[in-house]
Amino acid sequence: MLEAQSLECIRDDRLLFNDLSFTVAESEVLQIEGPNGSGKTSLLRIICGLRLAEAGQVLWYGESILTNREDYYANMVYIGHLPCVKGDLTVLENVRSLLDTRSLTLSDPEIEAALAKVGLASYEDVPGKALSSGQRRRILLAFIELSRARLWILDEPLTALDVQGVALMESMILEHRQAGGSVVFTTHHGMQLDCDMSSVQLGRKKEGSRC
């Protein structure tokens, strides 16, 4: 459903990658691999349409994401390094305001069920500033769980998560894959996924090889 065509990214006069092409099919889990500074985050921001590639294009069902933002964004969700959590809003309000950007209005029980799933049951009315960084990441897990997006783009989703959190993320990805959804992610932590995975290597002399 997502197709990257000969992408090129230059940052501060350094060529991070060029002629990088890959596709993401339904039920596919794709890991972007590479050392620090090899352009993983830049690549993810390019396929989100947040960053512009120096060359090449990203297609969503055959149409450029830049001309088709509305349809693409209704079907994808992106989680970056930053927590997106407001200290002055409660956990429930934080999830709600994230869902509002996607025009999803869910009932309280639905959101509470998702919060319980990510281990934030009974935290609904706690303000964001009282949470640990791991708990803030868990708010984002509840958000992607509720987002109804078919494509998840996750930049270092395991940051600050404990062992149970990592297991939770893994099971969420597997569940999402079984439901026909796709995931593109980067991670430096070992993610033990019990399914077929493809990968894209960055930061080598010859980029874009696929295993």
Next chain:
Amino acid sequence: MLKAYYHLLIRDLRLSLRSRHELANPLIFFILVVTLFPLAVTPTPEALQTMAPGVIWVSALLAVLLSLDRLFKLDYEDGSLDQLMLSPNPLMILVLAKVTAHWLLTGLPLVIIAPLLGLFMSLPADAVSVLIYSLLLGTPVLSLVGAIGVSLTVAVNRGGVLLSLIILPLYIPILIFGANAVDVASDGLPVTGQLLFLGAVLALALSLAPLATSVALRITASR
């Protein structure tokens, strides 16, 4: 689409109301500057009356300028701005919601307190009502045009100076026509022309500034 506008507006209002001290800053600045002026110059009613339109308008403009920085900064720092840009709703609508919240929390309080300060500066009653109209038409333009500047400088560390350089030239016509309307009204002359000009600029800013801001935000994010 309207729902997205409404939800974001409510979220921003709620967030600001929970950190009230930030909220009071522009208003206190406005009141302080205007009240300090008569202490520093000869406070005869005639002298005050001539200075009043300029002093009140300049203070209002600077108060808005000081508060602009917060418009996108917090959302940029915690990543919420990325999520807004990944919304299936048009970014323009979301920008308009944020600007509306900004105006309701900074521009509107200035408009409400201005008549008191006008009387304090011994403006005649007719001029006070024109002061309210001119601020009511002018301050939304300050927020709308300011948003363009903020969206360009939000990623720059200490972008305050740059921000002033970008938007002050755009503020000057508003200042001239706003202050002039009050000035002319205190001489008892008609001010329809000035107010119509401010209204026209407001219509222009309302239709074009959100578009320019959303494009500028996309440019900022692509860095």
